[in-house]
Amino acid sequence: MGEEEDAVSLDQNSSGGGEDSSLRRNRHSSPLPPHLSSKVLTLPTVLTLGRVAAVPILVATFYVDCWWGRTATTSIFIAAAITDWLDGYIARKMRLGSAFGAFLDPVADKLMVAATLILLCTKPxxxxxxxxxxxxxxxxxxxxxxxxxxxxxxxxxxxxxxxxxxxxxxxxxxxxxxxxxxxxxxxxxxxxxxxxxxxxxxxxxxxxxxxxxxxxxxxxxxxxxxxxxxxxxx
Known part of the structure; x- marks a missing residue:
């Protein structure tokens, strides 16, 4: 999810005895994380902040009981999902990753998903x-x-x-x-x-x-x- 995707992947099929070699193999074969920008408000971070800001709007539109409210809620969630992928892509390709962005990205994802799940639970x-x-x-x-x-x-x-x-x-x-x-x-x-x-x-x-x-x-x-x-x- 977002900048978390730069983390090193592990081989799920490795056995206990071969774990060390698997870790070494992944360490050498995985791409290095992008250079961390010294800026706080990079483009990926702005997109991530937009997802955080969209959460209360999502909540508000969810309870608007008409066609445009339902359309707006779905559209906001789709936009959030797209920017979740987009901010990570931009961070890698343009080398605009930042420590703040790496922290904020999973927070924004979890806020959006948790809010949506809770909202859906309120209406069986x-x-x-x-x-x-x-x-x-x-x-x-x-x-x-x-x-x-x-x-x-x-x-x-x-x-x-x-x-x-x-x-x-x-x-x-x-x-x-x-x-x-x-x-x-x-x-x-x-x-x-x-x-x-x-x-x-x-x-x-x-x-x-x-x-x-x-x-x-x-x-x-x-x-x-x-x-x-x-x-x-x-």
């Missing part, structure tokens, strides 16, 4: 077969938000430890798949509030559960990698 989805189901979005939302809170704390702790622990929690392909399915699912769920797109609701719900599953799975993978590093230190 009307399942085609079961009718209104209060827990339909709540269950995966708890899994997704809980995972993000846990990983934020774990990454903060790992950053204060040795380099191998930081590598163990670096963003990997599983996390990126989780993010992709999450963004698509939330876009569909927001759009399906409009009667023109309500037939997409089942696919949105399904993708949200897939995203929740990937969230929990990726958390387990990260924890296993951390345990391997900690056990090797003993």
């Amino acid at each position: 989805m009307d399942a085609i077969v079961l009718g209104p189901v209060p827990w339909l979005v709540t269950v995966p939302s708890i899994a997704i938000i809980g995972r993000e809170i846990t990983m934020s704390a774990v990454r903060e702790w790992a950053a204060s430890q040795n380099g191998k622990l930081s590598q163990a929690v670096a963003v990997n392909s599983l996390g990126k798949w989780k993010t992709a399915t999450q963004m698509i699912a939330l876009t569909i769920l927001l759009a399906s509030r409009d009667s023109s797109f309500e037939r997409l609701l089942p696919s949105g719900i399904g993708l949200l559960y897939v995203s929740a599953g990937l969230s929990v799975w990726s958390l387990v993978v990260y924890m296993r990698q951390i345990m391997r590093v900690l056990l090797k230190k003993k």
Whole structure:
């Protein structure tokens, strides 16, 4: 997500005995992070700040019960998803990455996603077969938000430890798949509030559960990698 994508990826298929060689291989094969700009307000950071500022607007439009309110909410979320990719791309290509941007980018992402999930939980989805189901979005939302809170704390702790622990929690392909399915699912769920797109609701719900599953799975993978590093230190 954004500038987090510059983190070193780990080989998910490596075994415990081959972890050291895998880490060395990834360290040499992965591109170096972009030069950090001394400026605070670089273009990528401005885009990220825009996502943060869009959160209260998203909340306001969500409760406007008319077609333009629903359209505005969906459009804001789509724009946020696009700028999430765009700020990272610009930071890498134009070498405009900054320490502040690297900190702010995941914060903006989590604010937008958490706000959207909570908003959707306040209005139970009307399942085609079961009718209104209060827990339909709540269950995966708890899994997704809980995972993000846990990983934020774990990454903060790992950053204060040795380099191998930081590598163990670096963003990997599983996390990126989780993010992709999450963004698509939330876009569909927001759009399906409009009667023109309500037939997409089942696919949105399904993708949200897939995203929740990937969230929990990726958390387990990260924890296993951390345990391997900690056990090797003993």
